[in-house]
Amino acid sequence: MNTRVLISVFAASLTVAGCAQPTTPEQQFINDAADALGGRTRIQAVKTLTIEGEGTNYNLGQDMKPDASTQQFAVTGYRRQIDVANSRQRVEQTRTPKFAYFQGPQPQKQIQGLDDTVAFNVNAAGAATRLGPAAELDRRHDLYHHPLKLVRATVDPKATVGNVRQIGTVRQADITTAGGAKVTMSIDAAGVPLSISSKSYHANLGDVVITTTFGEYQEVSGLKLPAQLTGKVDDFTTWEIHASKQTVDAEVGDLAAPASLRADKPEGLSPPAPAPPNVTVEQIGKGVWVLAGQSHHSVLVEFSDHLMLVDAPQSEARTLAVFAKAKQLVPGKPLQQLVTTHHHFDHTAGLRAAIAEGMTVVTQSGNRAWVEAMAKRPHTLQPDVLAKKEQRLVVETVDAGREYKDHTMTVMLYHVEGNPHSDTMLMAYIPRDRVLVEVDAFAAGSAVNPYAANLLENIQKRKLRVDRIVPLHGAIAPMAELEKVAKP
Ligand SMILES: [Zn+2]
Ligand SMILES: [Zn+2]
Numbered sequence: 001m002n003t004r005v006l007i008s009v010f011a012a013s014l015t016v017a018g019c020a021q022p023t024t025p026e027q028q029f030i031n032d033a034a035d036a037l038g039g040r041t042r043i044q045a046v047k048t049l050t051i052e053g054e055g056t057n058y059n060l061g062q063d064m065k066p067d068a069s070t071q072q073f074a075v076t077g078y079r080r081q082i083d084v085a086n087s088r089q090r091v092e093q094t095r096t097p098k099f100a101y102f103q104g105p106q107p108q109k110q111i112q113g114l115d116d117t118v119a120f121n122v123n124a125a126g127a128a129t130r131l132g133p134a135a136e137l138d139r140r141h142d143l144y145h146h147p148l149k150l151v152r153a154t155v156d157p158k159a160t161v162g163n164v165r166q167i168g169t170v171r172q173a174d175i176t177t178a179g180g181a182k183v184t185m186s187i188d189a190a191g192v193p194l195s196i197s198s199k200s201y202h203a204n205l206g207d208v209v210i211t212t213t214f215g216e217y218q219e220v221s222g223l224k225l226p227a228q229l230t231g232k233v234d235d236f237t238t239w240e241i242h243a244s245k246q247t248v249d250a251e252v253g254d255l256a257a258p259a260s261l262r263a264d265k266p267e268g269l270s271p272p273a274p275a276p277p278n279v280t281v282e283q284i285g286k287g288v289w290v291l292a293g294q295s296h297h298s299v300l301v302e303f304s305d306h307l308m309l310v311d312a313p314q315s316e317a318r319t320l321a322v323f324a325k326a327k328q329l330v331p332g333k334p335l336q337q338l339v340t341t342h343h344h345f346d347h348t349a350g351l352r353a354a355i356a357e358g359m360t361v362v363t364q365s366g367n368r369a370w371v372e373a374m375a376k377r378p379h380t381l382q383p384d385v386l387a388k389k390e391q392r393l394v395v396e397t398v399d400a401g402r403e404y405k406d407h408t409m410t411v412m413l414y415h416v417e418g419n420p421h422s423d424t425m426l427m428a429y430i431p432r433d434r435v436l437v438e439v440d441a442f443a444a445g446s447a448v449n450p451y452a453a454n455l456l457e458n459i460q461k462r463k464l465r466v467d468r469i470v471p472l473h474g475a476i477a478p479m480a481e482l483e484k485v486a487k488p
Contacts, residue, residue: 025164029173030154032191033147038223043152046223050250051080053227055241057095060233061204061345064423066370069237071099076107078241081252082149087179088255089114089143100420102440104448114139115257116179128258130272138200138210144181145212147193148225153177170194192217192224199381200233203315204345206379206387208234221248277314277321281329282476285433287409289329290470291322296346297472299428299437300326304408306336309359310428310437311472312350316384319350323357335359337396337404339413341439341472342422343367348374352386355393362404364415365397366424398426401462416441416458421451427458434467442469442485444477449485456486 023031034040055078059071073095080091096107111122119131119139131139144150153159158178165172169189176182186194197211210233214226225246231239280293287302296313300322307326312319326335338354339362341347351374355361361371372393379387396402404411410432416425421440428437441455459466459482466479 026161026173029164029171029187030151030161032171033151033185033187033193034191036187036191036193036224037147037151040155042222043148044155046084046148046152047249048252049082049084049146049148049225050245050247050252051078051082051229051241051243052245052247053078053241053243055239057239058237059099060236060238061343064421066343066367066424068423071097073097075239075241077109080241081250081255082143082146083252083255084149084152087114087116087140087143090252090255100450102421102448102450104450112139113255113257114143115255115262118257118261120257120261128261130261132272132274134201134203138198140179141181141183141198141200141210142212144175144177144183145196145198145210145231146229147185147196147214148223150175150177150183150185150196151193193226201379201381202233203349204351204374205234206377206384207381216242218246220246223248274315274317277318279318279321279325281325284435284468284470284476285430287330288430288433288435290476291325294318295473296439298322299470299472300329301409301411301430302330302333303336303404304406305333307333308337308339308362308404308411309335309354310339311341311347311439312338312354313347313472315349316353319353320385322350323353337362339363339426339428340367340371341427341437342425343370344422344440347439347472351375352379352384356384356386356389356391358391360394360396362396362398362402362413362426364424364426365399368395368397371395412464414458414462416455417461418457419451419454427455429462429464429466431465434465435470436464436466436468437470437472439472441471442477442482443471443474444469444481444485445474452482452486456482 034043037043055075057073057075058069063071076094078093082089091112094107094109097105113120119136120128122128154161156178160176161173163174170186172184172186174184183196183198185196188194193214195211195213197209200208200210202208213230215228217224218227227243229241278293279291282290284290289300291298291300299310301308307330323335335357336359338359355375363371375393398413401414412429413426416427419425442449442452469477469482
Protein backbone atom coordinates (compact mmCIF):
# COMPACT_ATOMS: atom_id res chain seq x y z
CA MET A 1 0.00 0.00 0.00
CA ASN A 2 1.10 3.50 -0.79
CA THR A 3 1.91 5.20 2.51
CA ARG A 4 1.51 8.72 1.21
CA VAL A 5 -2.17 8.13 0.29
CA LEU A 6 -2.89 6.67 3.71
CA ILE A 7 -1.38 9.67 5.47
CA SER A 8 -3.30 12.20 3.40
CA VAL A 9 -6.63 10.44 3.98
CA PHE A 10 -5.84 10.33 7.70
CA ALA A 11 -4.94 14.01 7.69
CA ALA A 12 -8.18 14.82 5.92
CA SER A 13 -10.27 12.87 8.41
CA LEU A 14 -8.41 14.52 11.29
CA THR A 15 -9.30 17.92 9.84
CA VAL A 16 -13.01 17.01 9.69
CA ALA A 17 -13.07 15.47 13.15
CA GLY A 18 -10.82 17.90 14.96
CA CYS A 19 -11.04 21.39 13.46
CA ALA A 20 -14.10 22.20 11.31
CA GLN A 21 -17.64 21.39 12.46
CA PRO A 22 -19.59 19.19 10.08
CA THR A 23 -21.82 21.29 7.87
CA THR A 24 -25.42 21.30 9.14
CA PRO A 25 -28.36 21.11 6.69
CA GLU A 26 -29.05 24.77 7.60
CA GLN A 27 -25.51 25.90 6.75
CA GLN A 28 -25.59 23.80 3.60
CA PHE A 29 -28.89 25.42 2.59
CA ILE A 30 -27.54 28.96 2.93
CA ASN A 31 -24.16 28.04 1.39
CA ASP A 32 -25.87 26.55 -1.66
CA ALA A 33 -28.16 29.58 -2.08
CA ALA A 34 -25.21 31.97 -1.63
CA ASP A 35 -23.11 30.05 -4.15
CA ALA A 36 -25.96 30.12 -6.69
CA LEU A 37 -26.24 33.90 -6.30
CA GLY A 38 -22.52 34.56 -6.81
CA GLY A 39 -20.86 33.54 -3.53
CA ARG A 40 -20.96 34.81 0.02
CA THR A 41 -18.09 37.28 -0.37
CA ARG A 42 -19.66 38.94 -3.40
CA ILE A 43 -23.09 39.10 -1.72
CA GLN A 44 -21.66 40.68 1.43
CA ALA A 45 -19.94 43.38 -0.58
CA VAL A 46 -23.22 44.59 -2.11
CA LYS A 47 -24.56 47.85 -0.74
CA THR A 48 -27.59 48.54 -2.92
CA LEU A 49 -29.63 46.88 -5.63
CA THR A 50 -31.84 48.79 -8.07
CA ILE A 51 -34.37 46.86 -10.15
CA GLU A 52 -36.05 48.68 -13.04
CA GLY A 53 -38.65 47.29 -15.38
CA GLU A 54 -42.33 46.92 -16.06
CA GLY A 55 -45.13 44.48 -15.44
CA THR A 56 -48.68 43.96 -14.32
CA ASN A 57 -50.74 44.48 -11.16
CA TYR A 58 -53.91 42.46 -10.62
CA ASN A 59 -57.04 43.40 -8.69
CA LEU A 60 -57.43 40.91 -5.83
CA GLY A 61 -60.80 41.30 -4.12
CA GLN A 62 -61.97 44.00 -6.54
CA ASP A 63 -62.38 42.15 -9.82
CA MET A 64 -65.55 41.46 -11.83
CA LYS A 65 -66.28 38.07 -10.24
CA PRO A 66 -64.97 36.56 -7.02
CA ASP A 67 -62.79 34.07 -8.91
CA ALA A 68 -61.70 36.37 -11.75
CA SER A 69 -58.28 37.89 -12.39
CA THR A 70 -59.19 39.65 -15.59
CA GLN A 71 -58.72 43.23 -14.43
CA GLN A 72 -55.14 44.39 -14.84
CA PHE A 73 -53.10 47.52 -14.37
CA ALA A 74 -50.15 48.00 -16.71
CA VAL A 75 -47.11 48.83 -14.57
CA THR A 76 -44.52 51.13 -16.12
CA GLY A 77 -41.58 53.04 -14.70
CA TYR A 78 -41.08 50.39 -12.02
CA ARG A 79 -38.04 51.03 -9.86
CA ARG A 80 -37.27 49.12 -6.65
CA GLN A 81 -34.28 50.36 -4.70
CA ILE A 82 -33.08 48.07 -1.95
CA ASP A 83 -30.55 49.24 0.61
CA VAL A 84 -29.12 45.75 1.04
CA ALA A 85 -26.90 46.63 4.00
CA ASN A 86 -29.74 48.32 5.91
CA SER A 87 -33.47 47.72 6.15
CA ARG A 88 -34.61 50.32 3.68
CA GLN A 89 -36.48 50.05 0.40
CA ARG A 90 -38.33 52.32 -2.01
CA VAL A 91 -40.62 51.20 -4.82
CA GLU A 92 -41.90 53.60 -7.45
CA GLN A 93 -44.29 52.63 -10.21
CA THR A 94 -46.99 54.01 -12.46
CA ARG A 95 -50.20 51.99 -12.75
CA THR A 96 -52.56 52.42 -15.70
CA PRO A 97 -55.86 50.51 -15.55
CA LYS A 98 -56.57 48.33 -18.57
CA PHE A 99 -60.28 48.18 -17.59
CA ALA A 100 -63.08 50.61 -16.66
CA TYR A 101 -61.62 51.73 -13.34
CA PHE A 102 -63.73 53.70 -10.85
CA GLN A 103 -61.04 56.40 -10.56
CA GLY A 104 -60.87 56.81 -14.34
CA PRO A 105 -58.36 55.71 -16.98
CA GLN A 106 -55.47 58.05 -16.10
CA PRO A 107 -52.12 56.66 -14.91
CA GLN A 108 -51.40 56.79 -11.17
CA LYS A 109 -47.92 57.10 -9.74
CA GLN A 110 -47.23 55.18 -6.53
CA ILE A 111 -44.31 55.53 -4.14
CA GLN A 112 -43.94 52.94 -1.37
CA GLY A 113 -41.24 53.34 1.26
CA LEU A 114 -39.84 51.27 4.10
CA ASP A 115 -37.33 52.45 6.65
CA ASP A 116 -36.62 49.70 9.16
CA THR A 117 -39.92 49.42 11.07
CA VAL A 118 -41.63 52.39 9.41
CA ALA A 119 -43.64 51.72 6.22
CA PHE A 120 -45.14 54.61 4.33
CA ASN A 121 -46.63 55.76 1.04
CA VAL A 122 -45.87 59.07 -0.63
CA ASN A 123 -48.68 60.77 -2.60
CA ALA A 124 -48.46 62.88 -5.75
CA ALA A 125 -48.02 66.04 -3.65
CA GLY A 126 -45.04 64.47 -1.87
CA ALA A 127 -46.85 63.92 1.45
CA ALA A 128 -45.96 60.72 3.28
CA THR A 129 -48.53 58.65 5.19
CA ARG A 130 -47.63 55.81 7.48
CA LEU A 131 -49.32 52.46 6.86
CA GLY A 132 -51.48 50.63 9.40
CA PRO A 133 -50.02 47.72 11.37
CA ALA A 134 -51.04 44.87 9.02
CA ALA A 135 -49.82 46.56 5.83
CA GLU A 136 -46.67 47.66 7.61
CA LEU A 137 -45.82 44.10 8.63
CA ASP A 138 -46.37 42.88 5.06
CA ARG A 139 -44.02 45.52 3.71
CA ARG A 140 -41.38 44.65 6.29
CA HIS A 141 -41.59 41.06 5.05
CA ASP A 142 -41.55 42.23 1.44
CA LEU A 143 -38.07 43.66 1.93
CA TYR A 144 -36.84 40.07 2.44
CA HIS A 145 -38.80 38.76 -0.55
CA HIS A 146 -35.64 39.07 -2.62
CA PRO A 147 -32.98 36.34 -2.54
CA LEU A 148 -30.02 38.74 -2.40
CA LYS A 149 -31.42 40.70 0.54
CA LEU A 150 -32.51 37.54 2.37
CA VAL A 151 -29.30 35.55 1.94
CA ARG A 152 -27.29 38.60 2.97
CA ALA A 153 -29.50 38.98 6.06
CA THR A 154 -28.60 35.45 7.23
CA VAL A 155 -25.01 36.62 7.76
CA ASP A 156 -26.20 38.47 10.87
CA PRO A 157 -25.50 36.21 13.87
CA LYS A 158 -28.94 37.08 15.26
CA ALA A 159 -30.65 35.60 12.17
CA THR A 160 -31.70 31.95 12.35
CA VAL A 161 -32.19 29.27 9.71
CA GLY A 162 -34.12 26.15 10.61
CA ASN A 163 -36.40 23.30 9.65
CA VAL A 164 -34.67 22.44 6.37
CA ARG A 165 -36.84 19.95 4.51
CA GLN A 166 -36.74 18.28 1.12
CA ILE A 167 -39.87 18.31 -1.07
CA GLY A 168 -39.00 16.42 -4.25
CA THR A 169 -36.07 18.27 -5.76
CA VAL A 170 -36.83 21.43 -3.78
CA ARG A 171 -35.31 22.28 -0.42
CA GLN A 172 -37.10 24.64 1.96
CA ALA A 173 -35.99 26.39 5.13
CA ASP A 174 -37.58 28.81 7.59
CA ILE A 175 -35.53 31.95 8.16
CA THR A 176 -35.97 34.54 10.90
CA THR A 177 -34.05 37.74 10.31
CA ALA A 178 -32.33 39.72 13.06
CA GLY A 179 -35.24 42.16 12.94
CA GLY A 180 -37.78 39.36 13.45
CA ALA A 181 -39.13 38.93 9.90
CA LYS A 182 -40.14 35.29 9.39
CA VAL A 183 -39.95 33.91 5.84
CA THR A 184 -39.63 30.56 4.09
CA MET A 185 -37.25 30.16 1.16
CA SER A 186 -37.31 27.39 -1.45
CA ILE A 187 -34.24 26.53 -3.52
CA ASP A 188 -33.74 24.07 -6.35
CA ALA A 189 -31.19 21.24 -6.48
CA ALA A 190 -28.49 23.71 -7.58
CA GLY A 191 -29.30 26.10 -4.72
CA VAL A 192 -31.05 28.68 -6.92
CA PRO A 193 -33.78 30.47 -4.92
CA LEU A 194 -37.21 29.70 -6.42
CA SER A 195 -39.49 31.50 -3.99
CA ILE A 196 -39.73 33.31 -0.66
CA SER A 197 -42.97 33.36 1.29
CA SER A 198 -44.34 34.73 4.54
CA LYS A 199 -47.52 34.29 6.52
CA SER A 200 -49.87 37.19 6.81
CA TYR A 201 -53.31 38.07 8.14
CA HIS A 202 -55.84 39.53 5.72
CA ALA A 203 -59.04 41.03 7.16
CA ASN A 204 -61.21 39.31 4.52
CA LEU A 205 -59.21 36.18 3.70
CA GLY A 206 -57.83 35.46 7.17
CA ASP A 207 -54.60 33.46 7.22
CA VAL A 208 -52.79 33.82 3.91
CA VAL A 209 -49.35 33.03 2.52
CA ILE A 210 -47.72 35.82 0.52
CA THR A 211 -45.19 34.42 -1.96
CA THR A 212 -42.72 35.94 -4.38
CA THR A 213 -41.37 33.57 -7.03
CA PHE A 214 -38.18 34.16 -9.00
CA GLY A 215 -37.15 33.23 -12.52
CA GLU A 216 -34.97 34.20 -15.48
CA TYR A 217 -31.77 34.56 -13.44
CA GLN A 218 -29.20 36.77 -15.15
CA GLU A 219 -25.61 37.84 -14.57
CA VAL A 220 -25.35 41.27 -12.90
CA SER A 221 -21.94 42.56 -11.70
CA GLY A 222 -20.71 39.13 -10.64
CA LEU A 223 -24.04 38.12 -9.14
CA LYS A 224 -26.89 35.94 -10.40
CA LEU A 225 -30.19 37.80 -9.93
CA PRO A 226 -33.76 37.02 -10.99
CA ALA A 227 -35.20 39.20 -13.76
CA GLN A 228 -38.73 37.81 -13.38
CA LEU A 229 -40.52 38.33 -10.06
CA THR A 230 -44.13 37.33 -9.38
CA GLY A 231 -46.18 38.07 -6.25
CA LYS A 232 -49.05 35.93 -4.97
CA VAL A 233 -51.52 35.95 -2.11
CA ASP A 234 -52.22 32.24 -1.62
CA ASP A 235 -52.82 31.08 -5.22
CA PHE A 236 -53.92 34.47 -6.54
CA THR A 237 -51.28 36.33 -8.59
CA THR A 238 -51.24 39.98 -7.47
CA TRP A 239 -48.28 41.35 -9.46
CA GLU A 240 -45.57 40.47 -11.96
CA ILE A 241 -42.42 42.45 -12.71
CA HIS A 242 -39.90 41.86 -15.46
CA ALA A 243 -36.59 43.62 -14.84
CA SER A 244 -35.15 45.28 -17.90
CA LYS A 245 -32.19 46.68 -15.95
CA GLN A 246 -30.58 45.72 -12.64
CA THR A 247 -27.84 47.79 -11.08
CA VAL A 248 -25.64 46.91 -8.14
CA ASP A 249 -24.33 49.70 -5.90
CA ALA A 250 -26.01 52.54 -7.78
CA GLU A 251 -26.49 55.71 -5.74
CA VAL A 252 -30.01 55.38 -4.24
CA GLY A 253 -30.12 58.64 -2.33
CA ASP A 254 -31.84 58.95 1.02
CA LEU A 255 -34.33 56.13 1.56
CA ALA A 256 -35.05 57.16 5.17
CA ALA A 257 -38.63 57.80 6.27
CA PRO A 258 -39.49 61.50 6.46
CA ALA A 259 -38.69 62.96 9.87
CA SER A 260 -42.39 63.70 10.43
CA LEU A 261 -43.23 59.98 10.48
CA ARG A 262 -40.45 59.12 12.89
CA ALA A 263 -40.67 62.15 15.14
CA ASP A 264 -44.33 61.87 16.11
CA LYS A 265 -43.92 58.41 17.60
CA PRO A 266 -40.51 58.46 19.23
CA GLU A 267 -41.57 56.12 22.05
CA GLY A 268 -42.01 52.95 20.05
CA LEU A 269 -42.48 53.86 16.42
CA SER A 270 -45.83 52.11 16.46
CA PRO A 271 -48.01 52.42 13.36
CA PRO A 272 -51.15 54.52 13.65
CA ALA A 273 -54.21 52.77 15.08
CA PRO A 274 -57.21 52.65 12.73
CA ALA A 275 -59.84 55.31 13.39
CA PRO A 276 -62.58 54.06 15.72
CA PRO A 277 -65.87 53.36 13.89
CA ASN A 278 -68.20 56.33 13.59
CA VAL A 279 -71.80 55.37 12.77
CA THR A 280 -74.22 58.19 12.01
CA VAL A 281 -77.97 57.68 11.50
CA GLU A 282 -80.22 59.26 8.91
CA GLN A 283 -83.81 58.06 8.69
CA ILE A 284 -84.99 58.19 5.07
CA GLY A 285 -88.39 56.51 5.45
CA LYS A 286 -90.50 54.64 8.00
CA GLY A 287 -88.24 51.80 9.16
CA VAL A 288 -85.38 52.73 6.78
CA TRP A 289 -82.11 54.24 7.98
CA VAL A 290 -78.80 55.08 6.32
CA LEU A 291 -75.94 54.23 8.69
CA ALA A 292 -73.06 56.37 7.47
CA GLY A 293 -70.29 58.38 9.16
CA GLN A 294 -67.29 57.02 7.25
CA SER A 295 -66.45 56.30 3.61
CA HIS A 296 -68.69 53.19 3.34
CA HIS A 297 -72.33 53.07 4.46
CA SER A 298 -75.02 50.50 5.22
CA VAL A 299 -78.81 50.71 4.99
CA LEU A 300 -80.97 49.21 7.74
CA VAL A 301 -84.52 48.09 6.89
CA GLU A 302 -87.15 47.12 9.45
CA PHE A 303 -89.64 44.34 8.74
CA SER A 304 -92.45 43.33 11.13
CA ASP A 305 -90.35 40.84 13.08
CA HIS A 306 -86.75 41.34 11.97
CA LEU A 307 -84.14 43.65 10.44
CA MET A 308 -82.34 43.50 7.10
CA LEU A 309 -78.97 45.19 6.59
CA VAL A 310 -77.61 46.14 3.18
CA ASP A 311 -73.79 45.82 3.23
CA ALA A 312 -71.32 45.27 6.07
CA PRO A 313 -68.33 47.20 4.78
CA GLN A 314 -64.85 48.38 5.81
CA SER A 315 -63.99 46.28 8.85
CA GLU A 316 -65.26 43.92 11.49
CA ALA A 317 -65.04 46.78 14.00
CA ARG A 318 -67.29 49.02 11.91
CA THR A 319 -69.75 46.18 11.28
CA LEU A 320 -70.06 45.41 15.00
CA ALA A 321 -70.66 49.13 15.64
CA VAL A 322 -73.37 49.10 12.92
CA PHE A 323 -75.01 46.06 14.57
CA ALA A 324 -74.99 47.87 17.93
CA LYS A 325 -76.56 50.96 16.33
CA ALA A 326 -79.25 48.83 14.66
CA LYS A 327 -80.16 47.19 17.98
CA GLN A 328 -80.34 50.60 19.60
CA LEU A 329 -82.60 51.96 16.83
CA VAL A 330 -84.95 48.96 16.83
CA PRO A 331 -84.66 47.12 20.15
CA GLY A 332 -85.96 43.58 20.22
CA LYS A 333 -85.89 42.73 16.51
CA PRO A 334 -83.09 40.40 15.36
CA LEU A 335 -80.72 41.27 12.54
CA GLN A 336 -81.78 38.51 10.17
CA GLN A 337 -80.43 39.21 6.68
CA LEU A 338 -77.25 40.72 5.36
CA VAL A 339 -77.59 41.74 1.72
CA THR A 340 -74.13 42.04 0.14
CA THR A 341 -74.25 44.45 -2.80
CA HIS A 342 -71.13 42.82 -4.30
CA HIS A 343 -68.16 40.72 -3.29
CA HIS A 344 -65.49 43.46 -3.21
CA PHE A 345 -63.36 43.25 -0.08
CA ASP A 346 -64.05 46.79 1.12
CA HIS A 347 -67.82 46.10 1.04
CA THR A 348 -67.62 42.66 2.66
CA ALA A 349 -65.09 43.07 5.46
CA GLY A 350 -67.99 42.55 7.90
CA LEU A 351 -69.38 39.45 6.15
CA ARG A 352 -67.99 37.02 8.71
CA ALA A 353 -69.23 39.17 11.59
CA ALA A 354 -72.74 38.97 10.07
CA ILE A 355 -72.46 35.17 9.85
CA ALA A 356 -71.31 35.09 13.48
CA GLU A 357 -74.39 37.21 14.33
CA GLY A 358 -76.52 34.42 12.82
CA MET A 359 -77.61 36.46 9.82
CA THR A 360 -78.56 34.87 6.50
CA VAL A 361 -76.29 36.11 3.72
CA VAL A 362 -78.27 37.30 0.70
CA THR A 363 -76.10 37.61 -2.39
CA GLN A 364 -76.15 37.34 -6.18
CA SER A 365 -76.03 33.67 -7.30
CA GLY A 366 -72.53 34.07 -8.74
CA ASN A 367 -71.18 34.81 -5.25
CA ARG A 368 -72.47 31.69 -3.45
CA ALA A 369 -69.30 29.60 -3.64
CA TRP A 370 -67.24 32.61 -2.62
CA VAL A 371 -69.42 33.35 0.45
CA GLU A 372 -69.13 29.69 1.48
CA ALA A 373 -65.35 29.81 1.06
CA MET A 374 -65.07 33.04 3.06
CA ALA A 375 -67.09 31.54 5.90
CA LYS A 376 -64.77 28.52 6.07
CA ARG A 377 -61.38 30.20 5.80
CA PRO A 378 -59.10 29.89 8.85
CA HIS A 379 -58.57 33.09 10.82
CA THR A 380 -56.09 31.78 13.39
CA LEU A 381 -53.43 34.52 13.23
CA GLN A 382 -55.94 37.13 14.41
CA PRO A 383 -59.13 35.27 15.36
CA ASP A 384 -62.22 37.29 14.36
CA VAL A 385 -65.69 36.93 15.91
CA LEU A 386 -66.58 34.03 13.58
CA ALA A 387 -63.35 32.17 14.39
CA LYS A 388 -64.36 32.26 18.05
CA LYS A 389 -67.85 30.86 17.42
CA GLU A 390 -69.48 27.84 15.74
CA GLN A 391 -72.12 29.25 13.42
CA ARG A 392 -73.96 27.57 10.55
CA LEU A 393 -73.88 29.53 7.32
CA VAL A 394 -77.19 30.18 5.56
CA VAL A 395 -77.00 31.70 2.06
CA GLU A 396 -79.93 32.92 -0.04
CA THR A 397 -79.19 33.82 -3.64
CA VAL A 398 -80.67 36.27 -6.11
CA ASP A 399 -80.61 35.50 -9.84
CA ALA A 400 -82.32 38.30 -11.77
CA GLY A 401 -84.38 39.52 -8.83
CA ARG A 402 -85.97 38.53 -5.53
CA GLU A 403 -88.64 40.02 -3.33
CA TYR A 404 -88.46 40.29 0.47
CA LYS A 405 -91.92 41.23 1.71
CA ASP A 406 -94.16 41.19 4.74
CA HIS A 407 -97.18 43.32 5.69
CA THR A 408 -94.99 46.27 6.74
CA MET A 409 -92.16 46.36 4.23
CA THR A 410 -91.17 45.34 0.71
CA VAL A 411 -87.59 45.27 -0.55
CA MET A 412 -86.85 44.20 -4.11
CA LEU A 413 -83.32 43.01 -4.86
CA TYR A 414 -82.15 43.10 -8.47
CA HIS A 415 -79.03 41.92 -10.25
CA VAL A 416 -77.31 44.97 -11.80
CA GLU A 417 -76.88 43.23 -15.14
CA GLY A 418 -73.90 43.97 -17.33
CA ASN A 419 -72.31 46.26 -14.77
CA PRO A 420 -68.66 46.93 -15.67
CA HIS A 421 -67.63 47.25 -11.98
CA SER A 422 -68.86 43.83 -10.84
CA ASP A 423 -70.67 41.00 -12.62
CA THR A 424 -72.39 39.84 -9.45
CA MET A 425 -73.79 43.08 -8.09
CA LEU A 426 -77.19 43.71 -6.48
CA MET A 427 -79.19 46.87 -5.99
CA ALA A 428 -82.06 47.20 -3.50
CA TYR A 429 -85.33 48.97 -4.28
CA ILE A 430 -87.93 50.08 -1.73
CA PRO A 431 -91.07 50.72 -3.81
CA ARG A 432 -93.03 52.47 -1.04
CA ASP A 433 -90.36 55.19 -0.72
CA ARG A 434 -89.17 55.09 -4.35
CA VAL A 435 -85.67 54.68 -2.99
CA LEU A 436 -82.88 52.80 -4.76
CA VAL A 437 -79.87 51.62 -2.73
CA GLU A 438 -76.71 50.93 -4.74
CA VAL A 439 -72.99 51.23 -4.46
CA ASP A 440 -70.03 51.70 -6.78
CA ALA A 441 -72.38 52.20 -9.73
CA PHE A 442 -73.03 55.89 -9.04
CA ALA A 443 -71.98 58.42 -6.40
CA ALA A 444 -73.16 62.02 -6.63
CA GLY A 445 -70.30 64.48 -6.89
CA SER A 446 -67.77 61.85 -7.98
CA ALA A 447 -65.26 63.13 -10.56
CA VAL A 448 -65.94 60.17 -12.85
CA ASN A 449 -68.91 57.78 -12.93
CA PRO A 450 -67.99 55.14 -15.51
CA TYR A 451 -70.75 52.74 -14.39
CA ALA A 452 -73.67 55.19 -14.05
CA ALA A 453 -75.10 54.62 -17.54
CA ASN A 454 -75.38 50.92 -16.80
CA LEU A 455 -77.17 51.61 -13.52
CA LEU A 456 -79.67 53.86 -15.28
CA GLU A 457 -80.22 51.15 -17.91
CA ASN A 458 -80.97 48.61 -15.17
CA ILE A 459 -83.45 50.96 -13.46
CA GLN A 460 -85.22 51.65 -16.75
CA LYS A 461 -85.28 48.01 -17.80
CA ARG A 462 -87.05 47.10 -14.51
CA LYS A 463 -89.37 50.10 -14.88
CA LEU A 464 -88.54 51.17 -11.32
CA ARG A 465 -89.99 54.49 -10.17
CA VAL A 466 -87.07 56.03 -8.35
CA ASP A 467 -87.10 59.44 -6.66
CA ARG A 468 -83.90 59.11 -4.64
CA ILE A 469 -80.66 57.20 -5.10
CA VAL A 470 -79.01 56.14 -1.85
CA PRO A 471 -75.38 55.35 -2.68
CA LEU A 472 -73.37 53.53 -0.02
CA HIS A 473 -70.56 56.00 -0.79
CA GLY A 474 -71.40 59.70 -0.71
CA ALA A 475 -74.64 61.57 -0.27
CA ILE A 476 -78.23 60.77 -1.19
CA ALA A 477 -79.07 62.21 -4.60
CA PRO A 478 -82.24 62.86 -6.59
CA MET A 479 -82.84 60.56 -9.57
CA ALA A 480 -82.26 63.54 -11.86
CA GLU A 481 -78.63 63.61 -10.74
CA LEU A 482 -78.08 60.05 -11.98
CA GLU A 483 -79.83 60.85 -15.26
CA LYS A 484 -77.57 63.87 -15.74
CA VAL A 485 -74.36 61.95 -15.02
CA ALA A 486 -75.36 58.91 -17.08
CA LYS A 487 -75.87 60.92 -20.28
CA PRO A 488 -72.89 60.63 -22.59
ZN1 LIG B 1 -66.72 47.70 -5.64
ZN1 LIG C 1 -67.04 50.86 -3.10
